[in-house]
Amino acid sequence: xxxxxxxxxxxxxxxxxxxxxxxxxxxxxxxxxxxxxxxxxxxxxxxxxxxxxxxxxxxxxxxxxxxxxxxxxxxxxxxxxxxxxxxxxxxxxxxxxxxxxxxxxxxxxxxxxxxxxxxxxxxxxxxxxxxxxxxxxxxxxxxxxxxxxxxxxxxxxxxxxxxxxxxxxxxxxxxxxxxxxxxxxxxxxxxxxxxxxxxxxxxxxxxxxxxxxxxxxxxxxxxxxxxxxxxxxxxxxxxxxxxxxxxxxxxxxxxxxxxxxxxxxxxxxxxxxxxxxxxxxxxxxxxxxxxxxxxxxxxxxxxxxxxxxxxxxxxxxxxxxxxxxx
Amino acid sequence: xxxxxxxxxxxxxxxxxxxxxxxxxxxxxxxxxxxxxxxxxxxxxxxxxxxxxxxxxxxxxxxxxxxxxxxxxxxxxxxxxxxxxxxxxxxxxxxxxxxxxxxxxxxxxxxxxxxxxxxxxxxxxxxxxxxxxxxxxxxxxxxxxxxxxxxxxxxxxxxxxxxxxxxxxxxxxxxxxxxxxxxxxxxxxxxxxxxxxxxxxxxxxxxxxxxxxxxxxxxxxxxxxxxxxxxxxxxxxxxxxxxxxxxxxxxxxxxxxxxxxxxxxxxxxxxxxxxxxxxxxxxxxxxxxxxxxxxxxxxxxxxxxx
Numbered sequence: 001x002x003x004x005x006x007x008x009x010x011x012x013x014x015x016x017x018x019x020x021x022x023x024x025x026x027x028x029x030x031x032x033x034x035x036x037x038x039x040x041x042x043x044x045x046x047x048x049x050x051x052x053x054x055x056x057x058x059x060x061x062x063x064x065x066x067x068x069x070x071x072x073x074x075x076x077x078x079x080x081x082x083x084x085x086x087x088x089x090x091x092x093x094x095x096x097x098x099x100x101x102x103x104x105x106x107x108x109x110x111x112x113x114x115x116x117x118x119x120x121x122x123x124x125x126x127x128x129x130x131x132x133x134x135x136x137x138x139x140x141x142x143x144x145x146x147x148x149x150x151x152x153x154x155x156x157x158x159x160x161x162x163x164x165x166x167x168x169x170x171x172x173x174x175x176x177x178x179x180x181x182x183x184x185x186x187x188x189x190x191x192x193x194x195x196x197x198x199x200x201x202x203x204x205x206x207x208x209x210x211x212x213x214x215x216x217x218x219x220x221x222x223x224x225x226x227x228x229x230x231x232x233x234x235x236x237x238x239x240x241x242x243x244x245x246x247x248x249x250x251x252x253x254x255x256x257x258x259x260x261x262x263x264x265x266x267x268x269x270x271x272x273x274x275x276x277x278x279x280x281x282x283x284x285x286x287x288x289x290x291x292x293x294x295x296x297x298x299x300x301x302x303x304x305x306x307x308x309x310x311x312x313x314x315x316x317x318x319x320x321x322x323x324x325x326x
Numbered sequence: 327x328x329x330x331x332x333x334x335x336x337x338x339x340x341x342x343x344x345x346x347x348x349x350x351x352x353x354x355x356x357x358x359x360x361x362x363x364x365x366x367x368x369x370x371x372x373x374x375x376x377x378x379x380x381x382x383x384x385x386x387x388x389x390x391x392x393x394x395x396x397x398x399x400x401x402x403x404x405x406x407x408x409x410x411x412x413x414x415x416x417x418x419x420x421x422x423x424x425x426x427x428x429x430x431x432x433x434x435x436x437x438x439x440x441x442x443x444x445x446x447x448x449x450x451x452x453x454x455x456x457x458x459x460x461x462x463x464x465x466x467x468x469x470x471x472x473x474x475x476x477x478x479x480x481x482x483x484x485x486x487x488x489x490x491x492x493x494x495x496x497x498x499x500x501x502x503x504x505x506x507x508x509x510x511x512x513x514x515x516x517x518x519x520x521x522x523x524x525x526x527x528x529x530x531x532x533x534x535x536x537x538x539x540x541x542x543x544x545x546x547x548x549x550x551x552x553x554x555x556x557x558x559x560x561x562x563x564x565x566x567x568x569x570x571x572x573x574x575x576x577x578x579x580x581x582x583x584x585x586x587x588x589x590x591x592x593x594x595x596x597x598x599x600x601x602x603x604x605x606x607x608x609x610x611x612x613x614x615x616x617x618x619x620x621x622x623x624x625x626x627x628x629x630x631x632x
Contacts, residue, residue, distance in 0.1 A: 169591065263471075
């Protein structure tokens with residue numbers, strides 16, 4: 001078997017194993033809850049029978065291992081459980097399946113993240129490349145200071161400054177990004193303009209700095225110096241010599257930042273009241289709606305692990321040194 | 327040499343101890359060479375710490391004193407107005423410095439205590455223990471820490487203590503990795519071997535042989551970790567699951583006053599009110615980053631542009 005293939009398989013196996021352990025952690029969180037949370041969910045006035053029925057529904061009388069595998073099986077078939085909210089002490093059950101809550105919001109979040117990625121990735125690569133090429137110039141310094149400042153500022157600060165400038169003082173964009181399922185694409189894009197802009201600013205800073213560092217790292221290697229000494233033009237050096245080796249770090253940078261985007265989306269969604277999965281999770285945490293929290297955490301962690309895995313695999317596949325083992 | 331020319335020898339001149347500079351003199355020499363960004367960072371941090379320590383003396387009103395009109399505009403009595411239940415914004419900002427920085431500092435110290443000691447132990451005894459901790463850390467780091475923190479907070483509830491412990495444990499993973507990596511280079515040195523052969527215990531080897539030699543990267547990491555922890559706590563408080571009212575805190579202040587921003591066309595100053603705590607957070611993290619940058623250049627010659 002080709003060694004690259006072997007390494008990729010190993011990474012995949014490790015990724016799946018991580019996902020399982022992570023799901024076990026997320027699952028076991030429910031058993032760390034204080035014992036009387038049946039009453040906490042159903043209210044003080046809950047009768048013995050309602051609490052017992054609730055405990056029964058959660059299957060709390062079965063051993064944890066059994067419950068874990070039942071849960072994993074259910075999740076794998078798309079059943080994320082039933083929300084805690086909407087239950088009352090009298091036993092009337094108006095709770096909704098978690099899938100119904102998560103589904104449309106997940107789509108919204110993916111839309112926002114997708115729009116952001118489409119703007120941010122090319123922009124960051126361009127900025128990073130040019131900053132690396134004109135290293136030490138005024139342009140490089142200006143980009144550097146700006147990005148360092150953006151990285152160090154909380155997302156909600158960036159978001160509120162954008163709201164102040166583009167929504168409050170100049171009413172060009174809506175400050176609330178409320179979209180419905182039937183909002184047409186153009187309107188949808190217009191409404192997510194500010195959240196996407198906020199995320200872009202935050203992501204571009206990270207991505208641009210990492211691209212710049214990766215390229216500079218490459219340009220310092222002896223074979224680039226060799227190319228330079230034999231008289232290759234800068235353009236040739238970048239395109240023929242540096243870029244083939246740069247794909248791996250660049251792919252890593254992109255995937256890493258998309259993973260970062262997954263987390264950044266939480267705060268930004270809350271600022272703009274965007275009906276995404278991040279906001280759902282925060283609301284669920286406030287009301288301690290554990291099934292929803294678990295489902296959201298699982299989705300976030302899964303995406304995060306997947307993106308990092310993709311980055312690793314691209315890094316392995318495109319690395320010329322691994323393709324020709326000694 | 328001029329006062330005793332007849333006893334002059336070249337070796338005495340070479341061997342003579344030059345005037346030893348005092349600590350302050352040496353510090354001043356280093357500081358004078360510091361770039362403007364580092365100066366700016368030091369000034370900002372000093373200012374914040376002063377405000378945090380002397381908060382009750384500086385603040386014009388009490389921390390939770392809500393005896394004023396709600397949403398008062400900026401005036402002489404209330405420099406930055408009042409919030410939604412009539413608390414003075416300036417007072418809340420000042421107390422917020424104390425609470426937010428204090429909690430972030432406590433969290434960072436705890437994270438370093440956990441991650442640092444585990445990292446040292448893992449580096450010294452490379453056995454199943456090292457493997458066990460390293461794999462556990464890998465798994466913890468596979469979940470985005472904000473998401474993990476949200477999940478744990480929903481279980482343990484949003485008290486200050488659970489906030490500190492949860493974030494400290496989550497951040498200690500990164501401290502662990504760094505400590506283990508730098509300590510691994512030191513553990514193989516001969517003097518560590520000598521100390522162990524001499525019969526020194528684990529604690530001695532950790533504290534006296536290894537720790538002094540890995541201090542510079544650890545101090546730099548402390549600065550960076552602090553700003554990350556600070557941002558995480560601010561974000562959680564902003565989301566409403568971090569530091570709970572009536573404790574004054576910058577993250578939740580942004581959230582509470584956010585609606586004021588919509589009045590920008592009528593009263594621009596009111597629109598700035600929610601930005602003040604956010605700016606306070608941003609300024610501190612930028613300042614800490616500047617100092618860490620400078621510190622790294624000083625201690626290791628490591629530069630941002632490789």
